[in-house]
């Protein structure tokens with residue numbers, strides 16, 4: 279795999295003579311190897327017609343547009359606001375670096391002053407990607423689906439087509455599993471597939487930190503499981519990841535670059551182009567989009583329908599900018615009301631509460647000193663520590679009923695090597711107040727930091743997404759709703775106590791692990807480890823676990839076939855459509871929604887005996 283790409287890229291540097299420039303050449307070639315064969319930026323004339331326009335080339339949009347193009351007859355325009363992903367997004371070990379900066383929308387969300395008080399201004403950071411592949415080009419690649427229980431709830435809200443047995447084939451459709459342990463186990467394999475386009479791989483090697491965490495959880499009585507997606511048993515284990523041959527896999531790599539454009543003659547992938555409005559006629563029928571590119575404005579027509587896949591915050595924003603949303607709010611923003619529906623009103627997210635431990639003995643797999651050599655290994659043949667992710671977690675239940683079939687909490691440990699510059703990420707990603715980052719940063723200069731994110735998987739709090747103004751350039755105003763329903767504190771004391779108990783396990787005692795005290799004024803008077811103490815910590819440091827969904831949800835705004843209720847030729851397929859949270863990460867459920875959306879569009883085209891436009895590529 280390496281040789282042909284290296285060959286293609288080497289052309290510019292073959293006269294290199296001395297050792298230094300040979301080394302530079304090596305890195306240039308390696309850098310080139312990481313490049314994906316993204317399609318050319320198409321030149322599309324103003325007022326061009328397409329059968330279908332998909333807005334947003336993220337986890338959902340890239341898949342939908344590509345599947346439609348596979349049909350052969352459909353002319354599809356995929357409009358993405360951002361550029362192609364940078365090479366570094368392909369490197370699994372760099373999963374954390376694109377949480378801020380030019381490839382993100384830099385969304386922030388507010389709270390009601392009740393929670394997240396240890397964050398600067400109470401503001402939560404909500405990094406969402408602005409590039410082909412969307413957040414799938416920069417997320418942590420953890421592959422989970424949620425539990426059957428979650429989809430029973432979806433079915434209660436959106437109908438039986440969203441129940442577990444009905445959605446499982448759609449999860450499997452995209453998946454190409456390569457994990458050897460699961461492949462050998464027929465019980466686990468009943469839930470997996472090896473035939474899809476996106477690679478889902480297991481952890482390649484055991485690592486000191488993950489082994490230690492697994493042993494510690496096991497000592498506390500939690501079982502170790504081989505497959506964290508298996509709905510029949512939960513406990514502690516390594517996650518599956520969307521990694522293929524040492525590189526990130528995403529719907530953009532699997533469906534746009536790797537699919538090859540010889541089979542995608544009628545798919546046009548337009549980047550660096552922002553949709554600013556959906557065009558709607560007097561019969562409430564969508565017929566195209568307005569696009570802004572390099573300060574010019576374009577209109578493109580969709581003869582069959584417009585599909586919105588702009589993500590959980592931008593999809594509701596675009597609907598509202600186009601006059602679809604809550605009447606009072608639209609009027610307040612000076613926008614003519616086209617259709618009144620509760621867009622933006624049922625946002626759900628999960629809260630994470632971080633607990634930090636430090637230790638006397640180093641545990642992290644990749645100490646800073648070894649990183650350079652690992653980087654060279656990676657650039658040479660995409661092997662070594664940079665080529666995989668060893669993230670793991672614990673699913674647990676705080677419900678003591680013996681018939682519990684799904685977890686209600688997760689704990690995600692991460693090891694930060696000594697002197698890793700924790701202070702910067704603490705400010706730019708988590709947005710903790712300066713004094714907290716100074717304290718944690720000072721510890722990290724001397725020692726490793728072991729962080730444990732404690733996440734309630736089935737919260738009931740709701741937030742909302744509104745417009746900040748009627749200017750498409752402004753980010754939406756996001757209220758996360760963290761702990762707005764006090765029932766969401768339930769279970770936190772027990773789950774947090776589990777992390778505190780880790781320091782008493784044999785393996786953690788051996789490294790001298792201890793909890794770092796946040797020293798929060800609100801909690802200092804409370805008895806450490808009492809329920810109220812833990813709730814106080816959760817209230818102060820709780821922030822988004824980056825699992826938002828439901829801002830344009832089925833049941834509230836969308837039909838079970840993902841169409842905007844009361845509108846024609848307008849569909850939504852992305853995280854916004856999720857009617858309730860799932861117990862785990864959300865990209866696989868979003869991709870499942872996208873697979874379903876494709877089927878619905880295809881069925882609707884057939885039912886309408888739709889005459890495809892005849893498009894001749896110039």
Ligand SMILES: Cc1cc2nc3c(=O)[nH]c(=O)nc-3n(C[C@H](O)[C@H](O)[C@H](O)COP(=O)(O)OP(=O)(O)OC[C@H]3O[C@@H](n4cnc5c(N)ncnc54)[C@H](O)[C@@H]3O)c2cc1C
Pocket residue numbers: 333334335336337338339357358359360377404405406407408409410411412413414416417418419420421422551552553554587588589590592593596824825851852853854863864865866868
């Ligand atoms: C920090 C972080 C880590 C995560 N880690 C994981 C993980 O490990 N595993 C997991 O399963 N999930 C993870 N997630 C969640 C998951 O990646 C997202 O939920 C999922 O990618 C959302 O897919 P989407 O299609 O709804 O939106 P996105 O992938 O965000 O795609 C939306 C796309 O639309 C584009 N767009 C927006 N507005 C416009 C417009 N007006 N015009 C044109 N284009 C537009 C955007 O640029 C973007 O490319 C993580 C999320 C975050 C924030």
